[in-house]
Amino acid sequence: MKKNKQITRRSFIESSAKGTLGFILYASHRDKLSGAALAGNGHSSVVVVRDESALLPGNRKINTESVQYMMDAGVRALTGINDLGDAWKSFFPGITAESKIGIKVNTINPYLSSHPEVASAIASGLTQMFIGDVPFPANNIIIWDRIERELRNAGYATNMGGESVQCYGTDSFGVGYSEQTYDIAGRKQRLSNIVVDRIDYLINLSVLKNHGSAGVTLSLKNHYGTCHDPNAIHGNYGSYGVPYLPALVSQPPILNKQVLCICDALYGIVSGGPGGYAQVVPKSFILSRDPVAHDTVGARMLQDNGCNTLGIAGYISTAASSPYNLGTNDISMIDQKNLQNPSVTPYENPPAGKSAVISVTDSRAAQPGDLDPAAYDALIRSMVDTGICGLTKITDIGEAWKSLFPGLHAGSKIGIKVNASAGSLPFHLKTTAAVIQGLTQMQVDGFSFPDRNIVIWDRHTTDLEAAGYIINQDGTGVRIIGDDSPGIDYAEPVYTVADGLQRLSGILMEDADFTINLFPLNAHDSLGVALGLYSLSRAAENPESLEANSGNPGIPALNHLAPVRHRHVLSICDAVFGTLKDASGTELMIMPGRLLFGTDPVAVDTAAADLLIENGCQTAKLASYLETASHIPYSLGMNDPDWIDLAHIENPYVPPEPPPEPPPEPPPEPPPEPPPETGISGNGRIPGRPDRYQLFPGSPNPFNARTQLKFYLPERSHIRLDILDIRGRQVARLLDQWLPDGLHDVIWDGRSSGGHPLPSGIYTARLSGSGILRSIKLQMLR
Numbered sequence: 001m002k003k004n005k006q007i008t009r010r011s012f013i014e015s016s017a018k019g020t021l022g023f024i025l026y027a028s029h030r031d032k033l034s035g036a037a038l039a040g041n042g043h044s045s046v047v048v049v050r051d052e053s054a055l056l057p058g059n060r061k062i063n064t065e066s067v068q069y070m071m072d073a074g075v076r077a078l079t080g081i082n083d084l085g086d087a088w089k090s091f092f093p094g095i096t097a098e099s100k101i102g103i104k105v106n107t108i109n110p111y112l113s114s115h116p117e118v119a120s121a122i123a124s125g126l127t128q129m130f131i132g133d134v135p136f137p138a139n140n141i142i143i144w145d146r147i148e149r150e151l152r153n154a155g156y157a158t159n160m161g162g163e164s165v166q167c168y169g170t171d172s173f174g175v176g177y178s179e180q181t182y183d184i185a186g187r188k189q190r191l192s193n194i195v196v197d198r199i200d201y202l203i204n205l206s207v208l209k210n211h212g213s214a215g216v217t218l219s220l221k222n223h224y225g226t227c228h229d230p231n232a233i234h235g236n237y238g239s240y241g242v243p244y245l246p247a248l249v250s251q252p253p254i255l256n257k258q259v260l261c262i263c264d265a266l267y268g269i270v271s272g273g274p275g276g277y278a279q280v281v282p283k284s285f286i287l288s289r290d291p292v293a294h295d296t297v298g299a300r301m302l303q304d305n306g307c308n309t310l311g312i313a314g315y316i317s318t319a320a321s322s323p324y325n326l327g328t329n330d331i332s333m334i335d336q337k338n339l340q341n342p343s344v345t346p347y348e349n350p351p352a353g354k355s356a357v358i359s360v361t362d363s364r365a366a367q368p369g370d371l372d373p374a375a376y377d378a379l380i381r382s383m384v385d386t387g388i389c390g391l392t393k394i395t396d397i398g399e400a401w402k403s404l405f406p407g408l409h410a411g412s413k414i415g416i417k418v419n420a421s422a423g424s425l426p427f428h429l430k431t432t433a434a435v436i437q438g439l440t441q442m443q444v445d446g447f448s449f450p451d452r453n454i455v456i457w458d459r460h461t462t463d464l465e466a467a468g469y470i471i472n473q474d475g476t477g478v479r480i481i482g483d484d485s486p487g488i489d490y491a492e493p494v495y496t497v498a499d500g501l502q503r504l505s506g507i508l509m510e511d512a513d514f515t516i517n518l519f520p521l522n523a524h525d526s527l528g529v530a531l532g533l534y535s536l537s538r539a540a541e542n543p544e545s546l547e548a549n550s551g552n553p554g555i556p557a558l559n560h561l562a563p564v565r566h567r568h569v570l571s572i573c574d575a576v577f578g579t580l581k582d583a584s585g586t587e588l589m590i591m592p593g594r595l596l597f598g599t600d601p602v603a604v605d606t607a608a609a610d611l612l613i614e615n616g617c618q619t620a621k622l623a624s625y626l627e628t629a630s631h632i633p634y635s636l637g638m639n640d641p642d643w644i645d646l647a648h649i650e651n652p653y654v655p656p657e658p659p660p661e662p663p664p665e666p667p668p669e670p671p672p673e674p675p676p677e678t679g680i681s682g683n684g685r686i687p688g689r690p691d692r693y694q695l696f697p698g699s700p701n702p703f704n705a706r707t708q709l710k711f712y713l714p715e716r717s718h719i720r721l722d723i724l725d726i727r728g729r730q731v732a733r734l735l736d737q738w739l740p741d742g743l744h745d746v747i748w749d750g751r752s753s754g755g756h757p758l759p760s761g762i763y764t765a766r767l768s769g770s771g772i773l774r775s776i777k778l779q780m781l782r
Contacts (some may be wrong), residue, residue: 142166192228384431440454455481490508
């Protein structure tokens with residue numbers, strides 16, 4: 001995999017020292033950083049994105065698609081967050097659906113302004129944010145500058161209403177400047193009401209230009225378009241120590257609302273600016289949260305393109321110094337990341353860290369006839385527990401599961417999306433049951449997570465029934481339903497997906513705050529594979545329209561919808577068994593005896609596809625939609641093996657040894673002849689002593705904290721005393737041992753075998769052994 005060549009800090013300093021920029025970078029007067037956003041090492045982060053395809057042949061034509069790729073890649077790189085909506089959202093702490101975001105552009109020069117295409121790319125990214133399940137409203141975005149006429153001259157379509165992005169000037173009707181005045185180094189200024197009253201957050205979109213008296217005009221100087229009389233704070237204002245620009249940017253409406261600086265450096269002016277035509281074509285963007293670091297890197301870009309006015313741009317050092325401390329201009333404190341051509345090489349700068357996939361293997365899982373049913377169930381549970389603990393690195397199974405569900409509470413609902421139509425075998429039911437048992441081990445507010453808050457679903461009830469699931473829609477215990485179950489429908493709103501319209505499963509939208517995607521290992525004739533992304537795409541009302549060919553973006557686009565990707569917390573590929581076609585086209589069943597776990601859906605699908613290929617699958621190589629899903633604009637995860645950590649674990653489960661046979665009892669001594677007065681009956685038994693096994697009712701029953709269970713053994717026996725839930729699953733084992741004959745009792749405190757309190761409900765106490773089976777009902781009331 002190619003990696004971008006990074007400019008080292010040493011070479012950066014050496015090259016800077018050769019020109020007049022060295023004066024700007026001098027920071028001996030800087031006391032400290034204040035509100036600048038810092039990298040993990042305490043440095044300010046700056047991202048420079050360049051793409052050779054950003055401009056089209058012709059008279060200054062911009063490639064809007066490439067510009068969008070550039071903006072998206074820059075935001076991801078600056079935040080370290082791969083999901084584009086979440087990356088943008090990280091800039092806006094406390095954002096709500098009513099928040100307003102302003103994009104301050106620079107349109108004073110009609111020949112080189114902040115390009116509308118760039119502002120549009122920012123707005124497009126902002127609408128990828130979701131507040132709950134609602135995309136951020138486009139009409140809560142305001143593109144603005146001082147004068148509406150200048151916006152129109154720069155190519156912007158002005159607009160003050162409707163459902164689309166708004167665009168207007170401070171001089172537009174009803175806007176104007178603040179009544180309050182602000183002290184700008186002894187000069188009184190009123191600020192645009194847009195920044196004072198109309199927006200909650202500010203994005204600064206400047207242009208790459210030099211300036212005859214200020215040296216450069218980048219993000220700091222862009223705010224001269226915010227005050228009512230910028231001419232009053234000119235006059236040698238670019239020189240070091242002259243405080244006008246830093247004092248302006250330090251005013252609370254600007255300082256507290258500005259979250260991001262972006263320089264539109266598709267074109268630039270290096271001589272005679274800020275007016276005139278473009279002279280250089282860097283085909284770049286500069287992004288940073290730190291306005292001083294942003295302008296320092298922008299000044300260096302101008303220098304590299306031959307600018308000779310940088311020596312008078314001393315205001316950058318002033319902005320870095322006390323009392324302003326607006327950021328850093330110290331190159332040793334700036335981490336610069338350079339992205340090259342993200343529109344064609346989206347893996348040049350992958351997100352930090354690799355995607356983890358855990359593979360748990362147990363060959364015994366593929367041979368269910370070799371173990372008794374209870375041991376086989378325990379083996380599958382062990383594989384699931386091992387995978388979840390390995391993925392989360394948490395040893396307590398309840399805590400491991402709980403870590404996958406941020407914000408989980410007792411009312412949360414968890415959906416398990418299965419693919420019952422893709423060749424599901426009855427043995428997949430065992431994996432489903434093991435997942436449910438793990439979920440109910442979670443403790444929420446002191447109680448076990450209720451199984452009634454879990455729903456298993458797929459498109460059709462007939463498919464679920466054919467796969468062995470028992471439909472249950474009555475709300476007691478785990479619900480098992482289909483999208484075609486009575487009362488279930490596809491939900492609003494209607495989404496545009498790959499040029500078509502789709503509604504999503506009402507179960508996904510209304511019955512699942514979190515989604516686990518549990519799917520079998522299957523090949524597919526036209527798509528190559530039918531794995532997790534395929535399974536989740538079938539939550540659409542018309543999934544067939546998404547499956548035209550292997551590289552069709554329909555499946556990635558459906559998985560990219562916020563209600564799908566935001567709910568999805570875990571992918572599990574049940575590869576205990578699988579199906580594929582060999583070179584002759586014959587469909588085969590394979591038995592890898594494996595389960596795959598991961599939170600990255602693309603990485604899990606990629607590992608599963610590789611497993612199919614290893615077993616001779618001839619179609620998996622067609623599955624190019626996995627690569628599509630990993631690339632911009634979807635970026636759902638990793639399909640590059642270099643960025644997947646695949647850990648193989650052999651299942652440690654050891655079946656319990658059968659109980660040892662009791663030692664042979666010596667032959668009984670012949671009883672002495674009883675004296676007549678003993679009262680022994682002629683059948684050799686003491687009158688009144690039972691000759692059969694008995695399990696007596698619990699006392700008390702119903703019970704709250706504990707109940708006593710009594711049972712009688714007529715002879716020495718090996719017995720088990722188990723507690724079963726309403727679905728017949730063992731939740732606790734109280735006894736498993738040889739006991740002498742006679743009356744016995746044991747206390748059950750309402751806890752599972754793991755020591756966790758179980759919820760209120762109906763339970764069964766079962767006494768079993770060789771030829772023994774007795775049971776009673778218990779009711780626990782918490």
